Amino acid sequence: MTDPADSSPSGMRALLDVMARLRDPATGCPWDIVQDFASIAPYTVEEAHEVADVIQRGPDPAALQDELGDLLLQVVYHARMAEERGWFRFEDVAAGVTAKMIRRHPHVFGSAEIATAEAQTEAWEVQKSAERASRAETGVLAGVATALPGLTRAAKLTRRAARIGFDWPDAGAVLDKLDEEVAELRAELPAAEPARLADEVGDLLFVLANLARKLDLDPEGCIHQANAKFERRFGAVETALAAQGRSPADATLEEMEQEWIQAKRRGL
Structure with missing residues (x-):
């Protein structure tokens, strides 16, 4: 097996080999052997957040390299479990995303012309809509992952709806809606019914996520x-x-x- 510490291009093969060893039913790690997609998924989310955290804290190349490695390991882990089931391999994952990037950037890899980042964003969304349609995912809100952080998902859902005109006209209108939701929450306080309070607090958070979106801010x-x-x-x-x-x-x-x-x- 290739030296796991190898940083040459064969280092990717070494990582794949390490994961295969860890998952070997006879000689692998007892903990790794019993994991499945559901048990590993929380670690995948955690590692993505840790990458974002090191970026947020400021320039630290060594820490960023380390966290990106941890995140890459998560992809390798899921791909290995899929390969064991005969679904696909890591190479298929890499080939798929490569083809997707080429398909979504015709101005780079084809003859299309896109002059601005805004135009590329719009073209990207058009391409994604076509891909969702090919998978029989219908509806404006189709494909917005339910596992996203709540505030992020709220912003993405309403960003989708805004593309077909279902949106507040400006941030001031969102603030008016926020006042309305605060009043509704106050009205529920005397009864203190948990389900109703949760519903109203949820509405309040949803509106706040959209206020951030209207101000071009990331709610998370x-x-x-x-x-x-x-x-x-x-x-x-x-x-x-x-x-x-x-x-x-x-x-x-x-x-x-x-x-x-x-x-x-x-x-x-």
Whole structure:
């Protein structure tokens, strides 16, 4: 077998061979042998998020290389399990996506002419629509993966609907809808019926995802930034209280709020 550490073009073959060894029913790893598509899928999603995280945190080529390797391993893992079932091989996956990229870029690999990124995006969507139709996936919203993060899927669903004119005219109209949804949630608070509250909170989140879309923002990116900001400011609250020999559990809400305000003023 090729040296697994080989970084030459044969390194891809080495990785495939390593996965085959791990999955060998007789001599492989006990943990790897019992995995299936469903059990590995959460790791695939996790690794994709870790790639996004290292990019978000800033330039770190070594970390990015490492995370991309982990993500590639997930593709190899799924392909190996498919090969064991006689469905397809990793080479088929690579060939399929190569053909897809060529098909979706006729201005690069053919005679079509596309002058702008916006025009390419539109051509890409036209091609994807044709591919969905060939798979008998009908309807404007067909093919939007249900496993996407909720806010991302909300934005993608309504982006699709917007292409045929089903959309708010501008961000101001979305804010009006947001006010309406807040009022509906307030009306449900006295009864506190969990199912109704969940429904109304869902509507609120859905509208917020669309507000981000109308402002050309990524809703998942927005909540990621908000989470990071909360962590920074709460960490500052803990640090300030620790300097006084206390912890948040020892402080009142008002005291923690004052430290929060100070952290906000410092730009955290």
